Amino acid sequence: MxxxxxxxxxxxxxxxxxAVPATAQQNAFVAAAGPARTEVLERGxxxxxxxxxxxxxxxxxxxxxxxxxxxxxxxxxxxxxxxxxxxxxxxxxxxxxxxxxxxxxxxxxxxxxxxxxxxxxxxxxxxxxxxxxxxxxxxxxxxxxxxxxxxxxxxxxxxxxxxxxxxxxxxxxxxxxxxxxxxxxxxxxxxxxxxxxxxxxxxxxxxxxxxxxxxxxxxxxxxxxxxxxxxxxxxxxxxxxxxxxxxxxxxxxxxxxxxxxxxxxxxxxxxxxxxxxxxxxxxxxxxxxxxxxxxxxxxxxxxLPARTEGDLAIVHARVWTGVDDRVMEDATVEVRGGRIVRVHRGAPEAGLPVLDAAGKTLMPGLVDNHAHYWFPFQGERLLERGIINVRDPGAAISSSMSFKDANRLGVVLGPTIYTAGPLIDASGGYHPMVDVAIDDPAAAPALVQALKEQGVDLLKLYFLLDPDVARAVLAEAERQGLPVTGHIGVRTSLREAVEAGIEGFSHVRVWRDVLPLHMQPQGENETLDRERAPLARMQADWSAIDPEGPELGGLLRLMAARGVALDPTLVVHRLGERDRSRFSLEDFATATEGYRRMARFVRRAHESGVMLLAGTDGASLNEEMEAYVEAGVPVVDVLRAATVNGARWLGREDEFGTIQPGRRADLLLVDGDPLKNIRDARNVSAVIKEGRVVIRK
Structure with missing residues (x-):
């Protein structure tokens, strides 16, 4: 449908x-006088x-x-x-x-x-x-x-x-x-x-x-x-x-x-x-x-409102480029026309506006690899948190493309959006505003081609798809050069999807790969079979899954060998003290243990060589990153999961994700050193999008 x-x-x-907090403000680099702009649109x-x-x-x-x-x-x-x-x-x-x-x-x-x-x-x-x-x-x-x-x-x-x-x-x-x-x-x-x-x-x-x-x-x-x-x-x-x-x-x-x-x-x-x-x-x-x-x-x-050229010099910064584990002390990053032109130690070229970053860490801007961008003004809050690029894995396509264009042109303030358009699901799906249904494999080529023509950057498969339909979509996506992620695991197993050519998974839904059929959610109603478990969509089923077991070990080795990434969205599965009143004592304990097992699976995925993509599904990206560290993933690899890995997965590593000449100047300046303490990534001092300071605290 x-x-x-x-x-x-x-x-x-x-x-x-x-709502953007009062501590955040648009910098003068954005509001500076300049020529008015006009964009002639023939679509939209x-x-x-x-x-x-x-x-x-x-x-x-x-x-x-x-x-x-x-x-x-x-x-x-x-x-x-x-x-x-x-x-x-x-x-x-x-x-x-x-x-x-x-x-x-x-x-x-x-x-x-x-x-x-x-x-x-x-x-x-x-x-x-x-x-x-x-x-x-x-x-x-x-x-x-x-x-x-x-x-x-x-x-x-x-x-x-x-x-x-x-x-x-x-x-x-x-x-x-x-x-x-x-x-x-x-x-x-x-x-x-x-x-x-x-x-x-x-x-x-x-x-x-x-x-x-x-x-x-x-x-x-x-x-x-x-x-x-x-x-x-x-x-x-x-x-x-x-x-x-x-x-x-x-x-x-x-x-x-x-x-x-x-x-x-x-x-x-x-x-x-x-x-x-x-x-x-x-x-x-x-x-x-x-x-x-x-x-x-x-x-x-x-x-369109006027905006500056995106010229800037950031001086005296502690710079983590994202290329490797090293940090450059007292470094200068020069930006012209929104692109990084030079990373060095020493004085900047004369004439560039200067931002003094003494005592602060400059790093690539954050990427939320699972951000459903459904509201025109949510980008301001994302930027305020240092998120400069987002991968939207499911939205109504015309709305999504309009938000993408509006952010790109500066109609509204927000991150660069890479969108999947609609969830590709079978009939009877769970997200009626943002899905498109397909039950016949023969219909896959026309649908994939239409989505590409409308401007999507990726595709997302959803969990009611049958394996033959998933394979048909994946085959056409490969012909069209579109990467595909999936929130699957109900009718199509992760292994089946990997063997068919999928490039990523959202969440950690491994039911079909490891659970006996009578324990697997079947997607029979809008509660997602809640009668089987209190949190059937989330972690309850993990109470019967061994994250260190051989079945998952084999799956992770296959994912690593095929270059399939994982966007775990751990934090949305974690219960807090306020959740105790929602569940019985037994259910709360089951769900909490399920989360612990999911976290161990994420650590094992990283240790197996699976590329992690930090994404939130509406939660906090900082909390997501901190959850990976708590699970045992090294801090520098967590930072990669929230920066360069997203660019690599999209095939855009030459565009953003690292601080290198030629890349977009999408930069995050924070107080402290996130490589030593991941919580320092919360201490946003300035956010620079395409060389323009859009948030300054």
Whole structure:
């Protein structure tokens, strides 16, 4: 099944996590005066909304709202930076656009007056805003409020202010997309539980739903309804392909457009003549009468803030280059144009801005090799911790590529993102916002090629994939030059994946390789078989696994011989004192012992020659690094796991990960010496991204 967009707005918890502490600040090197920049974009459109007169399409592009002529051409920017704007919706008279504004502190339902150019706040929400629609008479706004992957529901609120009302409520269900009937007495929507979604009609007075589809092997999403009520449309996803379906006057649904997965989003001309689909962040017009489609080319001239050239000299530093174990004392690193040009002892070249690093350690910037980048502003907190590059092993692809572009261009402050796009899973997966389902090996080549065309840097296999499908994906990934990691171990064993050519594993899921079948989680429901163990996803199964045993020894030797890396995410499996109230005495002891065994496995993996990749899956990278040291991995190798190893795994070691001439100047300056005490990596003094000081404490 192919899912709706990732949750891109903030819950209250996310906002708290992403707020940048007052001790961090952008340095003058970033804010210095310079020429304004303009980037012309011909890709990046999301959230299409066709105007009432059918002549324009409102879209979001890198967190701003634009108008694009339906015939194609130059786009007009309506909102500016400082927030992340998305999900535009037209008022019935075409005079206003509502949209979702996401900030560091939450989400706001906004309304833009097209005549005056002014925007106003309609409603602040606790959670994230999804799709928005006006009541046909214009007096109310309907919207999706998202509080998590499995909690997205339909609400309505008076346009002029007043108490909002919730329409759908079911716990662990999601209604990400909806459309109103011409009288707004019925809602056409997708609704589903943790796996896929089906189509429903629901009368708003009685709240009685009518199921329209029941398709366990696929999902329906991104619905639309023409204003005359005659035509309903949706996207059906199956085996890595999205098919746009149309149904007119209650007749048989017909396919009007199909292509490989591209996080598609639909909008229909109010008169029902055509539809616009955003497919892989490009726009296409579908003629519903002729059944043909054509691209809508556009040019969006995005105005960007000025930034410096990335020239800098760091002097008097204790430098660990990451090339070997040695440290250079009282060293100078010179940077020009964002690239390291010289590492030496002595005075820097005249004319370079100077950063005095006396008494501090300069090292390569950190890499979080397991960072799901689902929010536009989470990059500030990552940079504040010294994380300058991230490997995102699972996100809705259009959202992920937009965040990647926004960070690269300086639209928002954040690390360089290397993304896998969606999790590649079988039908019935566990992450409905960020996965694409494939059950047929023959469908693998087209899916992998489509993901590469949209710009992914790697792929990630997920645990419900059958071995034959995994092998087909891996074979095509090799042909396309894409490295592949996997969170597997339920239907496909790690050994099977290694022999098929996988390059890495996320987490330490070795169930299928060492446990008898009756003890293995089968992925039968959203609890991941919690009835078998209190933490079936995590460490409980390790209570029956010997990390020093011959089975795992053979697996680790095979991984080392094939160059397969391990991203253990140890810390997310570790329980603390606050967890005692969640478990029985026996379960807590079992889970704690399981973690100890996992840590021993990580140490053994390192000793066997398996390359470690430090990743967090949302936890703390510093804690992850410290957990490796506690497990017995030498400090210098832990630092490699959080710097150069990530670059090597991606095949980007000539770009970043070490302090050498020619590499990007992605650098971390800390108080103390992390090579002697790994906790000193927490003492961030300055963060330098591409030669620009972006965080200074």
């Amino acid at each position: 192919i899912r709706r967009p990732v949750l891109r707005a903030f819950s209250a918890l996310a906002a708290a996590l992403l 459109a999301m959230d299409p909304a066709v105007s009432p007169d059918g002549t324009q399409v409102a879209v979001s592009i890198l967190g701003t709202i634009w108008l694009v002529p339906v015939a194609g051409g130059d786009a007009v920017q309506l909102t500016t930076g400082g927030a992340w704007d998305e999900h535009p919706a037209w008022s019935p008279d075409g005079q206003f656009l509502a949209y979702a504004r996401n900030t560091r502190n939450g989400s706001v339902l906004m309304e833009h007056n097209l005549a005056t150019g002014a925007s106003r706040s309609v409603l602040e929400v606790e959670g994230g805003l999804g799709q928005i629609a006006y009541h046909p008479r214009g007096g109310e706004l309907f919207y999706v409020l998202m509080r998590g992957q499995y909690d997205a529901h339909l609400w309505r609120a008076p346009r002029g202010g007043g108490e909002p009302r919730q329409i759908t409520h079911a716990e662990n269900w999601h209604e990400w997309s909806f459309a109103l009937s011409p009288a707004a007495d019925t809602v056409f929507m997708e609704s589903g539980r943790y796996g896929g979604a089906d189509l429903y009609l629901m009368a708003l007075d009685s709240m009685r739903p009518t199921r329209l589809t029941e398709t366990p092997a696929r999902g329906e999403f991104s619905v639309a309804w023409s204003r005359d009520g005659r035509t309903r449309m949706w996207v059906a996803g199956q085996n890595g392909t999205d098919t746009v379906m149309a149904q007119t006057d209650g007749g048989a649904p017909r396919a009007v457009y199909a292509s490989p997965y591209g996080q598609k989003q639909l909008s229909i001309d109010p008169a029902g003549r055509f539809a616009v689909v955003a497919d892989g962040r490009r726009l296409h017009r579908i003629d519903l009468g002729a059944g043909t489609s054509a691209p809508i080319p556009f040019r969006a001239a995005l105005r």
